[in-house]
Amino acid sequence: MTEAAPDPRDELVNHLGALRAFAISLARNSATADDLVQDTVVKAWANIEKFNPGSNMRAWLFTILRNTYYSFNRKRKSEVEDADGVLTGALAQKPDHDGRLHMQDFNAAFEHLSDEQREALVLVGAGGFSYDEAAEMCGVKTGTIKSRVNRARARLTELMGLEGEDKMELTDTVTAGIVAQQSAA
Amino acid sequence: MKRPQHARPRNEQADREIDENLKRAFDQIASEPVPDRFTDLLKKLKEKEALEAHNPHQLEEKSSDD
Numbered sequence: 001m002t003e004a005a006p007d008p009r010d011e012l013v014n015h016l017g018a019l020r021a022f023a024i025s026l027a028r029n030s031a032t033a034d035d036l037v038q039d040t041v042v043k044a045w046a047n048i049e050k051f052n053p054g055s056n057m058r059a060w061l062f063t064i065l066r067n068t069y070y071s072f073n074r075k076r077k078s079e080v081e082d083a084d085g086v087l088t089g090a091l092a093q094k095p096d097h098d099g100r101l102h103m104q105d106f107n108a109a110f111e112h113l114s115d116e117q118r119e120a121l122v123l124v125g126a127g128g129f130s131y132d133e134a135a136e137m138c139g140v141k142t143g144t145i146k147s148r149v150n151r152a153r154a155r156l157t158e159l160m161g162l163e164g165e166d167k168m169e170l171t172d173t174v175t176a177g178i179v180a181q182q183s184a185a
Numbered sequence: 186m187k188r189p190q191h192a193r194p195r196n197e198q199a200d201r202e203i204d205e206n207l208k209r210a211f212d213q214i215a216s217e218p219v220p221d222r223f224t225d226l227l228k229k230l231k232e233k234e235a236l237e238a239h240n241p242h243q244l245e246e247k248s249s250d251d
Contacts, residue, residue, distance in 0.1 A: 009230075016223050021214035038226060045230045106206060125204040126211035153200045162199035 008057065009048050012041060015061050018127070022062055025122040026069050026115065036072065040065040059129065063137045066119060073115070109159035113152050120148035 019040060023033035043064050044051070051060050110118070116138075123134040124145065131149075135142040156162075 013219075013224065013227060016219040017215040017217065020217070020219070021211045024214055025211065034220065034222070037223060041223065041226055042230070045227075121203075122207065122211065126208040153203055156203050157196055157199045162196060162202070 008051055008053055009045060011057055012044060015058050018058060019061055019065055022122065023065055026119060036065055036069055039068050059133055059137055106160060109156045112159055113155060117148050117152035120145050121152040124149050
């Protein structure tokens with residue numbers, strides 16, 4: 001048939017890293033995250049004819065992953081969430097000299113967001129998706145994504161004490177402490 | 186004129202810092218070497234498909250469509 005056309009499945013490999021990052025930010029547990037990525041790859045492979053060539057493959061894959069995550073979660077609702085802070089662990093490994101966020105506060109605050117808020121913030125704030133794209137991926141209205149992102153930011157700001165004049169600064173001492181902690185671990 | 190309801194304006198600086206730090210963490214994980222299980226998985230899926238194409242009967246029980 002269309003033997004000559006490029007197989008979009010050959011592109012899957014280029015999105016594995018981003019899928020892992022997204023999975024970790026949702027599940028906050030690397031073992032669960034890797035299971036999510038695995039399921040996503042299998043589903044994408046089997047349903048590749050549903051992918052519209054020329055559209056955004058990363059958005060398509062992220063949509064499969066988040067749907068898988070939410071159905072996972074419904075199944076294991078009663079189980080205790082086992083967050084190991086992998087995403088925020090990555091933050092602590094590489095403190096930016098100019099970054100003012102207190103990494104441990106960020107870690108703790110990030111855990112306080114709802115799944116929906118975390119998802120919206122990661123898609124828009126870190127994943128580079130527009131509000132419209134994120135809305136389509138999450139199956140909600142653009143305004144809903146906007147309000148989730150705003151609430152996520154407001155919550156993080158509040159929890160980390162970033163509001164007001166004298167916000168916490170990531171001093172060299174704190175940076176050194178985090179780095180030492182990380183290399184000792 | 187009424188002032189906006191929010192007494193406290195959105196802290197744009199804080200928003201930016203949140204995004205920057207999140208993006209840095211995200212990009213760092215995304216650029217880590219991908220675990221072998223995923224490259225192996227893609228290889229297996231490819232092999233399985235090649236096998237199905239050549240021997241459609243071998244995997245009959247797998248494709249039980251109702």
